[in-house]
Amino acid sequence: MGAWGRKNEDIDPADMVEIEGVITRVMFFSEDTGYSVLRVAADHDSRRADTIVGYAPVPYKVNDRIRASGAWIIDKKWGEQFKAVSILLCMPKTIDGVSAYLASGAIRGIGPKMARILVEAFGDRLFEVIDNEPAKLLQVKGIGEGRYNAIMEGWREQKAVHDIMVFLQGHGISTSKAVRIYKRYGPNAVAVVSRNPFQLARDVKGIGFKSADIIAQNLGIPKDSPYRARAGVLYALEEASAQKGHCCLPRADLVKLANQLLEIPDEIVEEAITHELVEGSLTLADSPCPDSIYLAQLYKREQEIGLGIRGLMDRALPWHVKDPVRAVLEAQDELGITLSNSQMRAVLSALGSKVMVITGGPGVGKTTIVRVILSVLARLNLSISLCAPTGRAAKRLAESSGREASTIHRLLEFDPREGGFKLGEKEPIACDLLIVDECSMVDVSLASALVRAIPKHAAVIFVGDVDQLPSVGPGAFLADMIRSNVVPVIRLTEIHRQAASSWIVRVAHQINSGVIPEFPVGKEVGDCYFVASDQEDMQDVIVNLVTRRIPQFFHVDPIRDIQVLTPMKKSAVGTKVLNTVLQERLNPSPAGAGVGSFGGKFFVGDKVMQIENDYEKGVFNGDIGYVTAIDRESSVLVVDFGDQSVEYPLNDLDGLVLSYACTIHKSQGSEYPVVVIPVTNQHWIMLKRNLFYTAATRGKKLVVLVGEMDALKTAVRDFQTERRKSGLCNRLRGDFRECDRPLLDAGPLAY
DSSP: OOGGGOOGGGSOGGGOEEEEEEEEEEEEEOTTTOEEEEEEEEGGGTTSEEEEEEEOSSOOOTTOEEEEEEEEEEETTTEEEEEEEEEEEOOOOSHHHHHHHHHTTOSTTOOHHHHHHHHHHHGGGHHHHHHHOGGGGGGSTTOOHHHHHHHHHHHHHHHHHHHHHHHHHTTTOOHHHHHHHHHHHGGGHHHHHHHOTTHHHHHSTTOOHHHHHHHHHHTTOOTTOHHHHHHHHHHHHHHHHHHHOOSEEEHHHHHHHHHHHHOOOHHHHHHHHHHHHHHTSEEEESSSSTTEEEEHHHHHHHHHHHHHHHHHHTSOOSOOOSOHHHHHHHHHHHHTOOOOHHHHHHHHHHHTOSEEEEEEOTTSOHHHHHHHHHHHHHTTTOOEEEEESSHHHHHHHHHHHSSOOEEHHHHTTEETTTTEESOSSSSOOSOSEEEEOOGGGOOHHHHHHHHHHSOTTOEEEEEEOTTSOOOSSSSOHHHHHHHHTOSOEEEEOOOOHHHHTOHHHHHHHHHHTTOOOOOOOTTOOOSEEEEEOOHHHHHHHHHHIIIIIHHHHHOOOTTTTEEEEESOSSSTTSHHHHHHHHHHHHSOOOTTOSEEETTEEEOTTOEEEEOSOBTTTTBOTTOEEEEEEEETTTTEEEEEOSSOEEEEETTOOTTEEEOSEEETGGGTTOOEEEEEEEEOGGGGGGOOHHHHHHHHTTEEEEEEEEEOHHHHHHHHHOOOOOOOOOOHHHHHTTOOGGGGSOOOOOOOOOO
């Protein structure tokens, strides 16, 4: 594998060698990661320059002397290169080397002129003098106390960086992580890591509890260390939040979970919980049950939502419609539609509500209701804002409403440098009405930021399908609003005539109702089918459908129009295997033409997905694009996301994965012309009703389920999804008993 696609950890230890030499050219350096491409005149052959690629702790300069550990590789584009697992500065050994090194400005207080004076005075013993007899520098003409102090400070900095990197790498920390640690703590890095490596999990991006725990083991820190217990308790609660969506856990459950993760006695876990409660990282609450333990930030977010929604509802409407029925009838005529009785009631209720929820499945008219509300209120000269959690959902909202819509992050003016939103309580959104779509995707952290930014005089309508999968982040914002019985809710259930003819709508509602769905049989034509297949043949059937049968029969583009949605990443019909197989069939490329990362190997023409929010690039988790160029001269890969082209450094592609197939969870808020869904007992742990209901509602023109009917029956019958542990219902009802304690300022969450 070429140097651009290969990670440091991939190098076989048996191939490791060291080379030493002088840098002749710095071809590339990343301030964020320390990734460097250097030309070096190595001691083994100083007549030629070798290319060294790897991570450096600081930006090295021409004439710096380095020692690199790694292995020689052959890159098909660039030829022979040295792939380094560490690149450290080392002191030159000759008088010429010492002169060149000092003249480069490597040490503060020593320029070219002073370098000559010092070399003349001490020769190649200069560095030994600075180390062991620094007072002798004061005997050199031109060095006073100020210059002496500057030289010694610069020398200590150089040695500190070297010693820190050697220490970190000696304890199993990769160079890229060591660079981040040094950037965070500077000269205190060794002290911090030695005393409490678990601090890294809180302070350094890319280092979690598990990585910190490995470092701690290498340092000989015992399993029952209080530092480990405290970090482990936070990690256990964070895992419950990330994996299960809980905002809190009963104290007994947290003790049990932490005990399983840490393998330490309960009393040590209890002491760690008490310590973190005192420190303020955790919060104890009486809701949703006595002795509920929260991450302090999530507790604060729930409070903000409850207080914010109740505060909005206490204010008067920002409009007055004299004759609401007449206004709605006029809007119907303007739009050329006729509302059903349930839709009419929903619109009239919305026109009279300060805060409201509209929920329902596909084909029940949520979009129609929003259009009518907008038509009525647009005549009152009101300022109206529309938003949704993702770019794709915002685009759909704009298309269906005929008005501009944005993502919630863009509406709130997310600042990637500060890691928070510019708009909030002090500087709210400039609107009289806010409509928020796809609210099932909104977690409590994003909901609290949004609610804080809604001006007190404004009205808000939350729209979403509560029966779909809940948000990826913690909490169940939409479901808790509905369950609270505080916010007016319109639940639409009537499928309208045009939608009733769709098999997609019919099947989705049958799944959601716990009814085994029916599909077209024989020559019956529809837009939702079930193709029976056993586990052995399922992959071949899916690949054949995606690459040949569906494109031929329905005249669609297999790459741009068809999306495989699968419950899991693993198995023969999981995302990893299907992406590899479909890439080979749909976008075969010559050997060596692509670039690699943890997300797979990418070629021009590939369908890819962004899997994490990148606010600086303006691309977000779940965005789908297409690789349009691989520019090795500029070391970038270019992806077209439809509304923009984004450049990714070739050494930083971990935010991208192939997306011929993706998980159903990643499809939330999206629609695709054609959806193909594997259904297999291999995915038994994921056979849940709301998962397949969500998948079926992602298709616009065609949905094809492929697999075992008994697996689909299992999923439809399984409605026992675990309710997320959250106290938001009680907050919305005004139960703030535990809020008599001072509110902890948990600081901004990283959204």
